[in-house]
Amino acid sequence: MKRMRTIWMMKQHNGCRRWLRLTAAVLLLIPEGIAAQSGYTAAADTLLEQQIGEVTVAARRSGTKSLTGAVGGVVIGREELFKAACCNLGESFTTNPSVDISYSDAATGAKQIRLLGLSGIYVQMLTENLPNFRGAAAPYALDYVPGPWMKSIQVSKGSSSVRNGYESITGQIDIEYLKPEDDAGVTVNLYGNTMGRAETNADANIHLTDRLSTVVLAHWQDDYGHHDQNSDGFLDQPNVGQWNFQNRWKWAGDHYLFHGGVGAIKERRDGGQLSSALSSLTSDPYRIGIGTDRYEGFMKHAFILDHDHGTNIAVMGSISRHLTDALYGVKTYAASESVAYAQLLFETHFTEQHNLAAGLSLNHDALNESTSLSTLNTHLLTLPTETTMGAYAQYTYTFGDKLTAMAGLRADRSSLYGTFVTPRFHLKLTPSDIVTLRLSAGKGYRSVHPLAENHNLMASGRQLVIDNLQQEMAWNYGATASFYIPLFGNYLKMNTEYFYTHFYRQAVIDYDSNPGLIHIANLDGKSFSNTFQVDASYPIVEGLELAAAWRWNDVRCTYGGRLMEKPLTSRYKGLVTASYKTPLGLWQFDATLQFNGDGRMPTSVNGLWDERFPAYEQLSAQITRWFRHFSIYLGGENLTGFRQQVTIIDASHPWSSSFDPTMVWGPVHGAMGYAGVRINFGHL
Amino acid sequence: MKKHLLLITFLLAAAVGVAKDIKTVRLTTTPQMHCENCEKKIKGNLRFEKGVKKIDTSIADQTVTVRYDADKTSVEKLIKAFPKFGYQARELKEDEKPKSSPSK
Numbered sequence: 188m189k190r191m192r193t194i195w196m197m198k199q200h201n202g203c204r205r206w207l208r209l210t211a212a213v214l215l216l217i218p219e220g221i222a223a224q225s226g227y228t229a230a231a232d233t234l235l236e237q238q239i240g241e242v243t244v245a246a247r248r249s250g251t252k253s254l255t256g257a258v259g260g261v262v263i264g265r266e267e268l269f270k271a272a273c274c275n276l277g278e279s280f281t282t283n284p285s286v287d288i289s290y291s292d293a294a295t296g297a298k299q300i301r302l303l304g305l306s307g308i309y310v311q312m313l314t315e316n317l318p319n320f321r322g323a324a325a326p327y328a329l330d331y332v333p334g335p336w337m338k339s340i341q342v343s344k345g346s347s348s349v350r351n352g353y354e355s356i357t358g359q360i361d362i363e364y365l366k367p368e369d370d371a372g373v374t375v376n377l378y379g380n381t382m383g384r385a386e387t388n389a390d391a392n393i394h395l396t397d398r399l400s401t402v403v404l405a406h407w408q409d410d411y412g413h414h415d416q417n418s419d420g421f422l423d424q425p426n427v428g429q430w431n432f433q434n435r436w437k438w439a440g441d442h443y444l445f446h447g448g449v450g451a452i453k454e455r456r457d458g459g460q461l462s463s464a465l466s467s468l469t470s471d472p473y474r475i476g477i478g479t480d481r482y483e484g485f486m487k488h489a490f491i492l493d494h495d496h497g498t499n500i501a502v503m504g505s506i507s508r509h510l511t512d513a514l515y516g517v518k519t520y521a522a523s524e525s526v527a528y529a530q531l532l533f534e535t536h537f538t539e540q541h542n543l544a545a546g547l548s549l550n551h552d553a554l555n556e557s558t559s560l561s562t563l564n565t566h567l568l569t570l571p572t573e574t575t576m577g578a579y580a581q582y583t584y585t586f587g588d589k590l591t592a593m594a595g596l597r598a599d600r601s602s603l604y605g606t607f608v609t610p611r612f613h614l615k616l617t618p619s620d621i622v623t624l625r626l627s628a629g630k631g632y633r634s635v636h637p638l639a640e641n642h643n644l645m646a647s648g649r650q651l652v653i654d655n656l657q658q659e660m661a662w663n664y665g666a667t668a669s670f671y672i673p674l675f676g677n678y679l680k681m682n683t684e685y686f687y688t689h690f691y692r693q694a695v696i697d698y699d700s701n702p703g704l705i706h707i708a709n710l711d712g713k714s715f716s717n718t719f720q721v722d723a724s725y726p727i728v729e730g731l732e733l734a735a736a737w738r739w740n741d742v743r744c745t746y747g748g749r750l751m752e753k754p755l756t757s758r759y760k761g762l763v764t765a766s767y768k769t770p771l772g773l774w775q776f777d778a779t780l781q782f783n784g785d786g787r788m789p790t791s792v793n794g795l796w797d798e799r800f801p802a803y804e805q806l807s808a809q810i811t812r813w814f815r816h817f818s819i820y821l822g823g824e825n826l827t828g829f830r831q832q833v834t835i836i837d838a839s840h841p842w843s844s845s846f847d848p849t850m851v852w853g854p855v856h857g858a859m860g861y862a863g864v865r866i867n868f869g870h871l
Numbered sequence: 872m873k874k875h876l877l878l879i880t881f882l883l884a885a886a887v888g889v890a891k892d893i894k895t896v897r898l899t900t901t902p903q904m905h906c907e908n909c910e911k912k913i914k915g916n917l918r919f920e921k922g923v924k925k926i927d928t929s930i931a932d933q934t935v936t937v938r939y940d941a942d943k944t945s946v947e948k949l950i951k952a953f954p955k956f957g958y959q960a961r962e963l964k965e966d967e968k969p970k971s972s973p974s975k
Contacts, residue, residue: 771918815919
């Protein structure tokens with residue numbers, strides 16, 4: 188028995204070493220997105236390395252960490268994700284200032300990321316460092332990633348590396364799922380809230396051999412509530428039922444690594460007028476129903492040619508098939524989109540100072556749409572398939588911890604838009620342990636799928652008109668300064684950043700020119716965004732960390748020849764968070780207070796709404812208790828109970844042209860409580 | 872005055888009664904700790920043992936220093952907890968230095 192126990196303990200010990208080896212190898216496999224970006228700032232990194240030998244459980248690790256590479260940004264880890272229930276990706280940004288999430292309409296529950304004050308479509312979404320959730324998947328993509336599946340989220344602001352393509356105008360979000368090589372075992376998460384939502388998540392890791400491991404991820408959710416807090420006869424949010432499944436595999440040899448997997452999502456959204464409102468209706472009820480089926484698969488192969496120089500060749504590919512069938516009252520929309528992506532990349536460190544990465548990419552995007560809308564230009568519904576071939580090279584010069592300069596250039600040839608070139612440049616300076624400076628400039632492009640990305644606008648009673656749109660093009664410039672200041676025996680982490688995005692070509696959603704239309708047209712005039720952010724965090728006492736952030740947005744666009752403030756966009760955003768963990772980490776208390784600034788509403792029609800929406804605050808809090816094999820959490824969102832009173836314009840006349848559920852700027856529901864349990868069943 | 876003395880005596884007695892017998896023990900493990908993951912595993916499991924107040928680990932010194940409530944647990948019980956998560960532990964003598972840190 189003793190011998191068996193010794194063998195088992197040796198396995199554990201070997202596992203530790205193997206983990207180190209695999210981690211090193213994986214860093215080779217995964218390009219810039221992770222290898223150069225993960226971890227802390229250089230200064231913080233050095234200090235933590237020194238401290239790591241003698242840490243206590245109470246020495247809390249920060250939930251978010253700065254990226255270390257030339258591209259600035261943050262990594263949101265599990266510690267941060269556990270501060271709130273984080274049912275899905277869209278709810279993962281409530282406790283930190285990296286990204287804003289807003290509802291884009293009240294009827295379908297579509298949520299949108301806002302980065303640098305601009306729509307989430309300008310952020311490139313990646314999963315495991317491969318582009319994902321494009322086109323038809325964009326409107327509800329934030330709901331496709333269950334919170335408990337995520338290991339970390341990397342958010343980089345401003346132009347990114349050219350490796351992942353020419354998109355990412357305002358930034359990049361890369362989701363890292365739980366890994367096959369993580370500790371073997373089964374974890375189940377059960378969640379329920381006072382709005383009638385129930386969720387179950389499960390993940391299981393199996394290590395079949397020393398080199399081969401797999402992870403199975405499963406998710407189910409359903410809404411049983413039929414809430415209409417503002418008594419307008421419409422559901423405040425649609426009831427969403429979703430099944431989500433993934434299986435990923437990893438094989439790690441000394442010179443070859445494989446990572447691949449498959450996934451499937453089935454989702455149903457039901458919204459619109461409530462049955463209880465039917466008796467008082469004089470016409471048919473206005474119903475919204477959106478059904479989605481999504482299938483995806485990916486694989487990565489990495490061949491490590493020279494360990495000493497980190498020379499490796501990697502081949503990556505992904506495919507997805509996305510099917511949507513939507514009903515907005517009497518309007519119908521259906522889309523089927525197939526996307527295939529492949530990338531070949533080579534990387535080597537000539538010396539410690541010089542790194543070269545080069546690669547080829549191929550993207551094939553086939554979108555078929557059909558709709559009952561008669562006002563659309565018919566050519567949009569037979570949008571030709573777009574195939575884009577690209578090549579890039581990126582050179583990085585590193586001078587110790589003091590300087591990193593990265594220059595990248597890529598050329599792509601699109602079957603729709605011809606040849607275009609994407610230059611990007613990043614500079615990182617660390618003149619001392621206290622300060623890190625970053626400068627960036629880069630060009631970005633985006634192919635527009637106007638109806639696939641915005642079919643939720645069909646819920647509006649306005650006429651939807653879509654012009655023949657150009658490929659979008661913008662430049663983004665950024666400057667950031669990060670400080671790591673010794674203060675009263677601890678470190679104050681402070682960050683200031685400024686980003687400027689200038690659109691030269693853009694698809695503009697115009698509510699202002701004509702009150703009877705939503706007109707998606709090519710930009711004719713100026714369109715830009717200025718954002719300035721200051722954020723800081725400090726561990727006040729052992730276990731208690733305070734963080735605060737403030738961001739000013741100046742986002743303007745030309746609508747009908749007039750340069751105007753972008754509608755439904757807050758002028759500022761503030762955030763204060765407090766997080767306390769008891770010395771052994773058995774209890775955790777988290778609270779977040781958000782300040783959302785005022786902003787402009789689209790030009791009012793017949794005085795149906797005000798010219799501006801007001802500033803408002805939101806409070807959320809959570810208590811977590813950890814036990815050896817499980818943890819329970821209890822929390823509340825929007826505890827101040829503030830909600831937008833009129834979320835649907837002219838809700839009593841859903842078939843009229845003035846009916847509009849797309850004018851949403853604030854929370855659609857009041858205070859909400861939730862509870863959940865995470866159970867770890869250990870080894871299989 | 873007598874009442875005050877009585878009260879003070881009572882409070883002192885109560886304080887002595889509830890005063891915890893907090894002790895510290897230095898342990899070393901087999902196998903040795905190599906990385907942050909080893910530390911996490913030890914601290915992540917040991918913290919749920921009854922009476923544990925604080926845990927410090929040092930890869931460089933190969934020590935696990937535990938502050939504990941002697942009324943609720945003992946060194947023997949703490950040592951018995953280690954095999955649950957794949958380690959053996961023994962108490963270090965006062966000036967004993969365990970074997971040097973393994974190379975990473």
